[in-house]
Amino acid sequence: MADFSWTTQSPLKKALVPGRHGAAGATAGVTLTEMRDIVLMQVMARRGKAAETAKAAKKLFGVEPPVSPKAVSGKGATLVWSGPDQFTVFAPRSDEAAQLEAMTKAFAGSASLSDQCDGRCLIRVSGPRARDAIAKFSSLDLHDSVFPVGSSANTSVDHTAVNFWRDANGADGTPVYSMLVFTSFADSLWHVILDSSLEYGVEASSARAA
Amino acid sequence: MRIACPFCGERENGEFTYLGDASPKRPNFAIDGGEVVEDAFYDYVYLRDNVAGVMREYWYHGGGCRSWLVAERNTVTHEFISVKAAPGAGAAKPAQAGE
Ligand SMILES: [Zn+2]
DSSP: OOOOOOOOOOTTTTTOOOEEESSOOSSOSEEEEEEESEEEEEEEEOTTOHHHHHHHHHHHHSSOOOSSSBEEEETTEEEEEEETTEEEEEEEOSSHHHHHHHHHHHTTTTEEEEEOTTTEEEEEEESTTHHHHHTTTOOSOOOTTTSOTTBEEEEEETTEEEEEEEEOOOTTSOOEEEEEEEHHHHHHHHHHHHHHHGGGOEEEEEEEOO | OEEEETTTEEEEGGGOEEEEESOOOOOOHHHHOHHHHHHHHHHHHHOOOOOSSEEEEEEEOTTTTOOEEEEEEETTTOOEEEEEEOTTOSSSSOOOTTO
16 A cells, blocks of 8 residues: 655645735735644534533633634633634644643533644734725624624635634734635635735735744 | 624625525424324425515524524515524523424
């Protein structure tokens, strides 16, 4: 039998060309960053065990998981609402096996877990014109009064499921949005986002999640 | 058309799938039994009222929180009167019998 080994690579290997794209100008209107080295876990409370699941999350991450479309940051992880009695844990990868093991132990008996580490790709869209670019492909209302920092949404972009949330503003005070997309659709969605952003000038890169 | 998901808020209708009349109740073999239940099953599976006005319908928010919803909608005006979680949506509450 032939030897076969898996090689980990980014789903944006072809699509993401680092550097400046689109309109020229002193500053890029939109910054696109693929956040690499991430740990993702879908946590779904079992029937009647939502309170127990919340308690386990609080013990592990120091925060209760959100019960409405919000993203809350806790100890070493962000908990993003993804439906009634379920949420996604997003964490920068340090020791993946240990991180997964800690969650497996913490939620044993109260919630079902689904490892999404290699199933999703995290794209961060930020900058002064990020909202204008996103408005072209998303039907979400991203006005500050409706979608402030810490908001999240499960939505569809180009008929594809996207977990969407708003991070803390950037150093320049402009909004930062995280889009969690299926790995197999990442290439396609990257082009959608890039094309929508070109007229504002784009700075593209990848970065280690921190 | 925009639909107010009780979990996600107002969203475009493209995120939802229509699943039809929410009124039919599944017959119970243990209680009804025999030929009666066969007739009842025929009704339950095949027969639907064609309502011009307000009816209760199942909708599925597949492009969002993936929850089953029960909506009251006016089939003439497309106005949504209410949208609630279908019984059993979410894990916090045990499923309600009968629906
Ligand atoms: Zn929803």
